[in-house]
Amino acid sequence: xxxTEKVGKNNSYVVVLEDYxxxxxxxxxxxxxxxxxxxxxxxxxxxxxxxxxxEYEIFFTKDTIEVKVEIDDFGPVAFILKENVxxxxxxxxxxxxxxxxxxxxxx
Numbered sequence: 579x580x581x582t583e584k585v586g587k588n589n590s591y592v593v594v595l596e597d598y599x600x601x602x603x604x605x606x607x608x609x610x611x612x613x614x615x616x617x618x619x620x621x622x623x624x625x626x627x628x629x630x631x632x633e634y635e636i637f638f639t640k641d642t643i644e645v646k647v648e649i650d651d652f653g654p655v656a657f658i659l660k661e662n663v664x665x666x667x668x669x670x671x672x673x674x675x676x677x678x679x680x681x682x683x684x685x
Contacts, residue, residue: 579598579675581678590660592657594668598655599654601649618640619639621637641669643659652682
């Protein structure tokens, strides 16, 4: 699985899972996060769902770390740490790769 780390909007930390491209992965990632990461809170939001394109966001909190996952038809799945802190970076990277590994098993 190809993983890329980058700086996003407002200096956020982003982990991009390059192998998962498109909105068709939204349910699989929701289940993978729920089961493998086991967050205290998790919520999936349908940002836009249409014939032309779909966009979903998954918000979850674990160990006081807040993460947003963006899944759409225009790019790969991205895990975004709201506050760019070193402890959070390590955790988000771990959670993203664990969720990606779980989605691969489900395919």
